[in-house]
Amino acid sequence: AQTVTQSQPEMSVQEAETVTLSCTYDTSESDYYLFWYKQPPSRQMILVIRQEAYKQQNATENRFSVNFQKAAKSFSLKISDSQLGDAAMYFCAYRASDSNYQLIWGAGTKLIIKP
């Protein structure tokens, strides 16, 4: 069975610094998708970034980028120039390409931004 592990329950970073959130997953599939979602105190789940496993290039969205290591089954999220508005729970999620709905979720990492 596929699993997603976020080993950091909580992380903190100084405003304007860079922080990396880790995510590992376990799967026997070769083709799949990975996502990072952000859940701020308002509790709405917001898609931050996605990565297709068949793409070697790491996805980037403004200050957010991923380090996708397929062989190591690792999918970390790097947030550059951290801002107070980045404070939230961050969830890593996996979806096998043969399923168009079932997302496997990590437990989440709470990110604290220190002003």
Add this chain to the structure above:
Amino acid sequence: DAGVIQSPRHEVTEMGQEVTLRCKPISGHNSLFWYRQTMMRGLELLIYFNNNVPIDDSGMPEDRFSAKMPNASFSTLKIQPSEPRDSAVYFCASSLEVLTSYEQYFGPGTRLTVT
């Protein structure tokens, strides 16, 4: 462009009462998901609709829970009778199948408290 709309945002009810949660997916999306989020169990998929048809309801906890999607722009999740253990945040999400990564877009959630 309006995102996924959920109502109510907050619901407080007494044990035994019927609760109805509502969702309007993003226009044009043909897949709809209901999730439940608790501290203990994280995010759980309750039911998935595709083109208004329930495809997977294996996550629905018991017969007290029911969901309908009478048309492409509206879905309900009903709990009857409600119990204190149903207290959670309920999310609705939608996605568009033609997107290769099928990312799901979430509504703001309904916080349900059953006393």
